[in-house]
Amino acid sequence: MNKMRFIDLHCDTVVCEVMGNEDSKNLRSNPTGMLDLLRMKEAGCLLQCFALYIPPMKRIASTTGEADEWDFFNDAADCYDRQIAANTDLIRPVGKYADIEKNMADGIMSSMMTIENGEPLNGKIERLDEMYRRGVRLITLTHNQENTLGYPNCLEPDAGLKPFGIETVRRMNELGIIIDTAHLSDGGFWDVVKYSTKPFVASHSNARELCPVMRNLTDDMLRAVADKGGMVGLNYAADFLVDKTRYTYCADIARHARYMADKAGVDIVALGSDFDGISSTLEFGGVEGLGMIEEALNRCFTADEVDKITHLNALRVIKDTVG
């Protein structure tokens, strides 16, 4: 068994079940997916952020018959709770930094509930408290559609956060929920820089200078993340690493890591796989191949720096934001 050391800021594995993917019903062992708990344990995973991806309302209506994002969030959270509760010999949910330390001491992996798309809030700030109570500790403010918080980078790159988005950022700071700017417009990103009093993250994004897609971050954005004490999770999608490609190489992940570190310091670099949310062919297979990514990082960084990228930076940000 490998030492527990990998923290991953984003995967879409859990919500596949809610979306009607029968294969994903067994989180413990699912060889057809990019990630399952047994392979995570074997690979040396320490903590996984499981995103509850909230699809556009039209898609919710066509798959579940319930045209409401709040219902969908609750169904997805129920699914997450069921999957984690059935596997507490391997993984346990965490709500505080101290929970992670306890799990580590017990040799148990940690699981953090996150949300991709803040639309279940739908303008109701009190729902944020309910999300926190359910265990949510990170929210990606938007996905690829406009919502009540703001705009995605694929539609309105210059638009800032809406007033409710700013209110949400402030309340997330107070509660101890990590703000995630992945998918958010550049204008929204800079509003997060302006209004957040705590470190924030881009959970699954790369360097725009190396791969010119809007989902990636400019050098100025990387430095702004660093100035706030936040981090950027490296996304393993081939076309976010090298423009218009579909095969992901570990060397390209390491190249983006090195670039980010050179521009903004190694303290911002973390892992944000996007497992089961991407369709690239991965050189390393799936979660079982994290050691191959680590080997590629070892060729560009010192051992202490690799530790920061694989887990220490994420632990620091969780401690500074969630508490």
Ligand SMILES: [Zn+2]
């Ligand atoms: Zn995403």
